[in-house]
Amino acid sequence: GQNIDQPTEMTATEGAIVQINCTYQTSGFNGLFWYQQHAGEAPTFLSYNVLDGLEEKGRFSSFLSRSKGYSYLLLKELQMKDSASYLCAVMDSNYQLIWGAGTKLIIKP
Amino acid sequence: IAGITQAPTSQILAAGRRMTLRCTQDMRHNAMYWYRQDLGLGLRLIHYSNTAGTTGKGEVPDGYSVSRANTDDFPLTLASAVPSQTSVYFCASSDSPGMNTEAFFGQGTRLTVV
Numbered sequence: 001g002q003n004i005d006q007p008t009e010m011t012a013t014e015g016a017i018v019q020i021n022c023t024y025q026t027s028g029f030n031g032l033f034w035y036q037q038h039a040g041e042a043p044t045f046l047s048y049n050v051l052d053g054l055e056e057k058g059r060f061s062s063f064l065s066r067s068k069g070y071s072y073l074l075l076k077e078l079q080m081k082d083s084a085s086y087l088c089a090v091m092d093s094n095y096q097l098i099w100g101a102g103t104k105l106i107i108k109p
Numbered sequence: 110i111a112g113i114t115q116a117p118t119s120q121i122l123a124a125g126r127r128m129t130l131r132c133t134q135d136m137r138h139n140a141m142y143w144y145r146q147d148l149g150l151g152l153r154l155i156h157y158s159n160t161a162g163t164t165g166k167g168e169v170p171d172g173y174s175v176s177r178a179n180t181d182d183f184p185l186t187l188a189s190a191v192p193s194q195t196s197v198y199f200c201a202s203s204d205s206p207g208m209n210t211e212a213f214f215g216q217g218t219r220l221t222v223v
Contacts, residue, residue: 044214
């Protein structure tokens with residue numbers, strides 16, 4: 001079966017750095033996405049990785065290792081507005097997105 | 110403002126009733142999707158449409174039907190609602206179903222079946 005694993009909840013301090021991990025087992029791989037979802041709102045796109053390595057976009061970076069079936073989202077200089085759920089999703093061989101349950105990130109002052 | 114709109118935003122529905130959730134996008138995206146989101150679970154695909162006139166079944170299609178008569182609209186119908194269909198429903202669209210395709214989501218419909 002297809003499976004995406006990520007921690008259920010993480011806590012971090014404002015101004016700090018946090019790394020949210022995602023491991024996956026899917027039938028085929030056509031890219032990995034990270035989405036942010038604030039409580040009661042729609043998911044919004046953060047990043048896309050299809051090749052191994054690190055993609056940096058401002059305070060957010062996303063890393064992919066296809067051989068390990070592993071990705072992480074790195075958030076730097078945390079702000080209170082970063083409190084949200086972070087969803088990892090893998091596009092499988094049929095170009096359908098398989099979603100993880102999401103990691104709820106709590107930022108404390 | 111361009112985007113994707115869902116209606117209603119919330120609904121309480123008696124079991125056994127028929128209900129259509131509406132979804133409209135004005136981005137001229139080819140692909141559209143319906144997901145349900147339940148606590149502790151990832152988004153689960155109900156149905157999808159890669160282009161107007163075509164639809165496909167996702168991971169959890171039972172009890173739901175869709176149509177795609179044109180590019181903009183993708184309604185989801187519950188023929189006879191059951192309590193297990195209580196969920197938050199998200200409609201999404203993307204330019205194409207292929208790689209590197211960011212999906213845009215509507216604001217969601219919170220449905221409670223009693």
